[in-house]
Amino acid sequence: MNYPNGKKNNKITSISKRKKDPDFSNRGMTLEEDINDTNKYYLSRDIAVVHKKPTPVQIVKVDYPKRSAAVIKEGYFKQASTTDYNGLYRGKYIDFEAKETKNKTSFPLSNFHEHQVEHMKSIVAHSGIAFILIRFHCYDQTFFFPATKLFPYWESQSNGGRKSIPYQVIQEQGLEIPIQYPVKIDYLSIIDQLYF
Amino acid sequence: MNYPNGKKNNKITSISKRKKDPDFSNRGMTLEEDINDTNKYYLSRDIAVVHKKPTPVQIVKVDYPKRSAAVIKEGYFKQASTTDYNGLYRGKYIDFEAKETKNKTSFPLSNFHEHQVEHMKSIVAHSGIAFILIRFHCYDQTFFFPATKLFPYWESQSNGGRKSIPYQVIQEQGLEIPIQYPVKIDYLSIIDQLYF
Numbered sequence: 001m002n003y004p005n006g007k008k009n010n011k012i013t014s015i016s017k018r019k020k021d022p023d024f025s026n027r028g029m030t031l032e033e034d035i036n037d038t039n040k041y042y043l044s045r046d047i048a049v050v051h052k053k054p055t056p057v058q059i060v061k062v063d064y065p066k067r068s069a070a071v072i073k074e075g076y077f078k079q080a081s082t083t084d085y086n087g088l089y090r091g092k093y094i095d096f097e098a099k100e101t102k103n104k105t106s107f108p109l110s111n112f113h114e115h116q117v118e119h120m121k122s123i124v125a126h127s128g129i130a131f132i133l134i135r136f137h138c139y140d141q142t143f144f145f146p147a148t149k150l151f152p153y154w155e156s157q158s159n160g161g162r163k164s165i166p167y168q169v170i171q172e173q174g175l176e177i178p179i180q181y182p183v184k185i186d187y188l189s190i191i192d193q194l195y196f
Numbered sequence: 197m198n199y200p201n202g203k204k205n206n207k208i209t210s211i212s213k214r215k216k217d218p219d220f221s222n223r224g225m226t227l228e229e230d231i232n233d234t235n236k237y238y239l240s241r242d243i244a245v246v247h248k249k250p251t252p253v254q255i256v257k258v259d260y261p262k263r264s265a266a267v268i269k270e271g272y273f274k275q276a277s278t279t280d281y282n283g284l285y286r287g288k289y290i291d292f293e294a295k296e297t298k299n300k301t302s303f304p305l306s307n308f309h310e311h312q313v314e315h316m317k318s319i320v321a322h323s324g325i326a327f328i329l330i331r332f333h334c335y336d337q338t339f340f341f342p343a344t345k346l347f348p349y350w351e352s353q354s355n356g357g358r359k360s361i362p363y364q365v366i367q368e369q370g371l372e373i374p375i376q377y378p379v380k381i382d383y384l385s386i387i388d389q390l391y392f
Contacts (some may be wrong), residue, residue: 049318051278056250057268072253075268082247091323110289124246127287158319 031100031135031142034184035085041183042089048188050087050094056080080118083130089188090196093128095120096147096187100135106164107134108116109157117154120147129195133177133187134170144190198337218377227296227338230380231281237379244384246283246290252276266282278315279326285384286392289324291316292343292383296331302360303330305353305381313350316343329383330366339370340386 029037035052042048061074083097097120099111101107123130131149145165153165220292231248238244257270279293293305293316315328326343341361347362371386 043318046318046321049315049322054250054252055255057253057271069272069315072271075253075271076265088289088319088324089321093284119245122242123284125242126245126284128284
């Protein structure tokens with residue numbers, strides 16, 4: 001398939017590796033890829049500076065071959081002590097975690113570690129903006145859910161309460177982010193509404 | 197050696213692995229270790245939330261042995277596109293890079309990549325606080341140097357100017373951070389002075 005500019009549509013090729021998606025919708029991309037694209041867009045337009053943190057790795061053994069790059073020969077994945085994304089928008093510190101679920105009726109709290117929730121509490125306490133982005137695959141919906149709405153569910157779980165947040169609560173207390181182009185997951189538009 | 201609480205002084209043992217330092221001063225610790233200790237202190241006292249970003253690694257090959265953790269068998273170090281540290285203090289986004297030098301007369305600009313300087317410029321443009329911490333080993337001095345003072349030297353270098361910042365300029369335009377206990381590199385005290 002050729003586009004008017006004469007270039008092949010490489011995008012679809014790369015999406016189709018993951019999932020055939022003939023209707024050009026977003027469903028083949030992971031949430032992480034969508035957020036990375038969004039953050040690149042924000043950065044390129046000088047709208048915000050938000051980056052994903054690298055995956056934490058415990059490096060155990062490194063080889064230094066002559067005349068080529070150092071090679072990590074043994075390493076292990078470490079549990080993250082913070083969220084995956086943070087950055088700066090309109091002078092405010094923002095911090096978030098992104099999660100996808102295939103569940104239909106609720107979002108499992110097992111998606112988070114204690115450390116991450118503690119981290120988000122600290123961010124809120126120090127006047128930062130903390131939130132989660134939740135994608136429900138079956139509905140192709142992505143929600144902005146403020147961390148402050150997550151905390152009561154987290155506490156309740158520790159006290160023997162339910163281990164998930166109902167989909168209906170996320171619909172009511174979160175804000176759905178429309179999937180669009182060029183900014184795929186325009187979470188800053190929600191921050192504009194809620195915090196400014 | 198035993199301390200009044202009866203515990204062995206493990207700290208000195210671990211320092212001495214790096215450098216014999218009988219006078220209990222700080223000189224055996226790397227700047228990174230000092231900053232990590234400082235950030236832990238800030239976090240434990242609920243003063244600020246600042247973390248070092250993990251080292252970016254391109255993971256190529258992972259083994260998944262039965263009944264044990266995944267092992268990274270091949271990986272490569274990637275160049276960081278941002279600075280190493282960022283976080284939140286008194287509602288402000290802060291962002292910095294820490295570097296040590298053995299030079300006596302100047303700090304080489306080769307310590308930075310173009311990406312990192314561009315990143316710090318964006319932070320300043322979006323009302324964040326960006327700075328560098330520079331340690332001169334031979335003088336056992338650590339300076340807070342605002343990123344805005346770095347930019348002119350960076351530009352000048354691109355235009356054929358000098359490739360380093362003179363020690364004297366860092367003394368005059370930066371602020372020396374006293375090494376103390378328990379907060380080793382109290383850079384937030386400088387931020388209090390300069391930005392609030």
